[in-house]
Amino acid sequence: MxxxxxxxxxxxxxxxxxxxxxxxxxxxxxxxxxxxxxxxxxxxxxxxxxxxxxxxxxxxxxxxxxxxxxxxxxxxxxxxxxxxxxxxxxxxxxxxxxxxxxxxxxxxxxxxxxxxxxxxGELVGCFALTEPGAGSDAGGLTTRATRDGGDYLINGSKRFITNATRADLFTVMARTDPASTGAAGVSAFLVDRHAPGVSVGKPEKKMGHRGSQVADVIFDNVRVPAERLVGGQEGQGFRSAMRTLDHGRINIAAMGVGMADRMLEEAIAYAAQRRQFGSAIIDFQLIQAMLADSQVDVQAARAMTLDAARRIDATGSAVKEAAGAKYFSSEMVCRVADRAVQIFGGAGYIAEYPIERMYRDARLLRIYEGTSQILQLLIARQMGRERGIRFGR
Ligand SMILES: Cc1cc2nc3c(=O)[nH]c(=O)nc-3n(C[C@H](O)[C@H](O)[C@H](O)COP(=O)(O)OP(=O)(O)OC[C@H]3O[C@@H](n4cnc5c(N)ncnc54)[C@H](O)[C@@H]3O)c2cc1C
Structure with missing residues (x-):
């Protein structure tokens, strides 16, 4: 690369x-x-x-x-x-x-x-990997793509697909080899949302990230021309999905940094003007400790994210570093959110102040594009690969 x-x-x-x-x-x-x-x-x-x-x-x-x-x-x-x-x-x-x-x-x-x-922006794209029975175990997906002359027929359901309600083009992971299990035998297809047989469910009610939508997508005998098989070769879909997520994780890590930067600014501004015991609460060293811990957290996540990005730029791949940056940054943004709510006191729990929303918004980052647990496993597996040792099953 x-x-x-x-x-x-x-x-x-x-x-x-x-x-x-x-x-x-x-x-x-x-x-x-x-x-x-x-x-x-x-x-x-x-x-x-x-x-x-x-x-x-x-x-x-x-x-x-x-x-x-x-x-x-x-x-x-x-x-x-x-x-x-x-x-x-x-x-x-x-x-x-x-x-x-x-x-x-x-x-x-x-x-x-x-x-x-x-x-x-004429077309909006989205990425459909997750299924009701295949989340962290993405290789367990059961959506099928069956060859039919010059086309494929796609059948199956995808779950929690961001932007499904407004996307024009779905990158869909489907199993082309029915005999395969796991990652082998999965292919990626480019599916037009207006193709007969594609239906999008109602947007889910979510904890946060209001203003964006996720929904199920059902494929019922959707006819897709063979030219829409990504790369024109069967069995490469899981590899494409994982390479896509490699980049995606750096973007989520960066998102965590931006969100934490904002919460830290909000917390400093609030602490500088909120007075208790005759002084601004920012004068109290226990408040300063929360601000300092948050500053260090953001600094580390920013450095890890940029390091992973530079590695991708230099070599085309940064599996362990991208997973590490996303893992650290998504956990970090939740720690910063928690401290920010604490600094706001009761006001942090009240929806009139932005911190209440930011606390809810931060939580998703530890779940999508690889949960923290799956990233821990991925990082450990890469460590093993680099040393020629197989970790676990
Ligand atoms: C708002 C939102 C937007 C999303 N957008 C998209 C999208 O655009 N496209 C898409 O394809 N998907 C999307 N997803 C799906 C998301 O990527 C999955 O929810 C995520 O990968 C986790 O899968 P799951 O929900 O099935 O949880 P599960 O896999 O059921 O996990 C449940 C718990 O078990 C843990 N766990 C699972 N396996 C292991 C293991 N081996 N060892 C230890 N712990 C384990 C997990 O870490 C988690 O804590 C979105 C989800 C949400 C909520």
């Missing part, structure tokens, strides 16, 4: 980051409460994100995107994630899991058909 080309130079990237900081401050943060109440992101924000090129940030310039490196993407995600995560879901599946399998493993025809339209 080769080193990534840097298409956007440092000066242009700095200008983008300034634009993002202004957008977050002036447009997104003031809109957070409305998004929480209406459980939807206003269309003018979506339009602004399209106009600013957010949908194509990771896609190669050859296909109309900006071609940011993994490190630049991580920095961008950190900056955006200082606002509500709902905004990020608008473009982030096109930046990540909804386009990555095509970009990494698609045929030249698949790349030219879909990447330019994903880059402009």
């Amino acid at each position: 080769s080193a990534a080309t840097q298409h956007v130079d440092d000066e242009s990237f700095d200008a983008l980051m300034e634009q993002v900081a202004r957008f977050v401050r002036e447009r997104l943060v003031p809109m957070e409460q409305r998004v929480e109440e209406e459980d939807a992101v206003p269309q003018d924000i979506v339009d602004d994100m399209k106009a600013m090129g957010f949908f194509g940030l990771s896609i190669s310039p050859e296909y109309g995107g900006a071609g940011l490196t993994a490190e630049q993407q991580a920095r961008f995600q950190m900056a955006i994630s200082t606002s509500s995560p709902a905004f990020r879901y608008i473009y982030s599946s096109n930046l990540g899991i909804g386009s990555r399998a095509i970009a990494l493993d698609g045929t030249p025809e698949q790349k030219s058909e879909f990447l330019p339209r994903l880059a402009t």
Whole structure:
């Protein structure tokens, strides 16, 4: 695997980051409460994100995107994630899991058909791996794709699919080899949401991340042309999915850093103005300890995330480092959220203050794109591989 080309130079990237900081401050943060109440992101924000090129940030310039490196993407995600995560879901599946399998493993025809339209936001992509019976054990998926002349017929159900309600293009993992078990025999398909037999369930009611939606997707004898098999080769789907998640985990780690940065700022501002026992609570050393622990936590997660991103840029792969960054950052953001609620005292438990929402929003990061436990196992397995030792079963 080769080193990534840097298409956007440092000066242009700095200008983008300034634009993002202004957008977050002036447009997104003031809109957070409305998004929480209406459980939807206003269309003018979506339009602004399209106009600013957010949908194509990771896609190669050859296909109309900006071609940011993994490190630049991580920095961008950190900056955006200082606002509500709902905004990020608008473009982030096109930046990540909804386009990555095509970009990494698609045929030249698949790349030219879909990447330019994903880059402009004309199409919204999403990634359908999880099933009712296959979550952490993704290799246990039972959705079937059966060859039928020049097509495949897809049957099965996917669960908790982010953006399913608004996506146009699903990257669907399905078993092409019925005799196989586990990861072998799984292939990735590009499925049009309007294909007969595709139905999307009602959006789930969630603990947090209001303004984004997850839903089931059912495939009932959905006819998909063989040209929509990612890479044109059966049995490569699980590998594509895992490589996609490798990148995806760096983005989730970056999200944790951005969310923690914001909560820390909120906690400092609150502690500086809240007075008890005749002084601002920030003067109390036990409050300072919580702030300092949070600062150290964020600093470590930022360093790990950028390190994993640079490794991907340098070598094309960073399984252990990406899993480690996501594991640490997602646990870290929950620790920071907990301390922030504590610093806010009773106000931290009241929905009028943003910390209550942020505490709920942080929790998801330890679950999706690999739970903390699955990442621990993955990291240990990689440690074993590097030493030629097989850990466990
Ligand atoms: C809001 C949201 C958005 C999502 N978006 C998407 C999406 O866009 N696309 C997609 O495909 N999926 C998506 N998911 C699914 C998500 O990736 C899964 O929920 C996650 O992988 C965990 O699977 P599960 O829910 O089936 O939990 P389970 O696998 O049932 O796990 C339950 C518990 O058991 C633990 N566990 C399981 N196996 C082991 C083991 N071997 N050792 C130790 N502990 C273990 C887990 O860590 C967890 O604590 C989303 C989920 C949510 C909630």
